[in-house]
Amino acid sequence: MPAHTATAARAIDLIKIYGTGETAVHALDGVNAEFAAGEFTAIMGPSGSGKSTLMHCLAGLDTATSGAVVLGDTDLTDLSDKQMTQLRRDRIGFVFQAFNLVPTLTALENITLPVDIAGRKVDREWLDTVVTRLGLGDRLDHRPGELSGGQQQRVACARALAGRPDIIFGDEPTGNLDSRSSGEVMSILRAAVDEFGQTVVIVTHDPRAASYADRVVFLADGRIVDEMRDPTAESVLDRMKQFDAVAVPTAK
Numbered sequence: 001m002p003a004h005t006a007t008a009a010r011a012i013d014l015i016k017i018y019g020t021g022e023t024a025v026h027a028l029d030g031v032n033a034e035f036a037a038g039e040f041t042a043i044m045g046p047s048g049s050g051k052s053t054l055m056h057c058l059a060g061l062d063t064a065t066s067g068a069v070v071l072g073d074t075d076l077t078d079l080s081d082k083q084m085t086q087l088r089r090d091r092i093g094f095v096f097q098a099f100n101l102v103p104t105l106t107a108l109e110n111i112t113l114p115v116d117i118a119g120r121k122v123d124r125e126w127l128d129t130v131v132t133r134l135g136l137g138d139r140l141d142h143r144p145g146e147l148s149g150g151q152q153q154r155v156a157c158a159r160a161l162a163g164r165p166d167i168i169f170g171d172e173p174t175g176n177l178d179s180r181s182s183g184e185v186m187s188i189l190r191a192a193v194d195e196f197g198q199t200v201v202i203v204t205h206d207p208r209a210a211s212y213a214d215r216v217v218f219l220a221d222g223r224i225v226d227e228m229r230d231p232t233a234e235s236v237l238d239r240m241k242q243f244d245a246v247a248v249p250t251a252k
């Protein structure tokens with residue numbers, strides 16, 4: 001069995017402040033976190049707790065005010081804009097809430113687009129494996145508008161997997177889906193970890209979605225306040241209720 005000790009991504013003393021002076025918002029207030037390779041992590045927390053900010057910093061879509069993000073052995077702080085673009089293209093896969101597929105391209109063209117843009121050759125065997133595993137074989141000629149939301153998100157998962165990235169980030173990947181399609185998409189991300197050895201980190205509000213992860217990291221007010229291994233929907237929901245209970249007395 002492969003060792004799960006390698007770290008795919010690391011946040012070190014990460015601080016992100018939006019704005020200045022009186023109106024400054026401390027979106028991340030000193031986050032330290034490690035995401036092990038070959039593991040599936042869900043980031044949860046109340047609205048405004050900094051989940052998206054953390055994910056965007058980890059994925060090189062945003063830069064922190066201070067602290068560092070290290071992907072594998074690469075410190076993102078050291079990279080130029082051009083190197084950052086390359087890193088995102090070559091080493092990171094994304095699955096967004098709004099699918100973000102190109103409407104004029106077929107499912108297959110969408111899936112291979114990042115690899116095509118990178119000027120790399122599509123690994124047909126790997127592509128067949130992914131497409132078959134995701135049940136998209138008979139949908140490859142369809143445009144996104146001809147697919148259901150769940151099918152579109154499966155195409156987005158295939159696109160994220162096609163380039164065999166070091167890490168896949170999902171920002172509310174089930175946020176626009178009904179519970180059945182959510183289950184399908186989460187099963188796919190789970191399989192990406194179990195069968196393909198992928199590393200997956202998602203942000204989610206949904207305890208059922210989080211229950212597919214190996215680990216849940218809880219954020220509140222820009223800090224990591226708790227984490228849970230082998231979560232169930234019930235245990236995650238319980239933990240979230242505790243946060244709400246703590247938050248209520250301080251709310252004005």
Ligand SMILES: Nc1ncnc2c1ncn2[C@@H]1O[C@H](COP(=O)(O)OP(=O)(O)OP(=O)(O)O)[C@@H](O)[C@H]1O
Nearest residue numbers: 018019025027045046047048049050051052053054
């Ligand atoms: N571009 C921005 N400019 C100013 N403040 C911002 C900006 N982006 C986020 N914030 C603030 O930073 C804090 C954290 O936001 P973030 O979107 O990371 O939270 P979140 O946990 O993902 O929230 P949600 O669950 O509602 O998506 C919030 O107070 C938010 O208002």
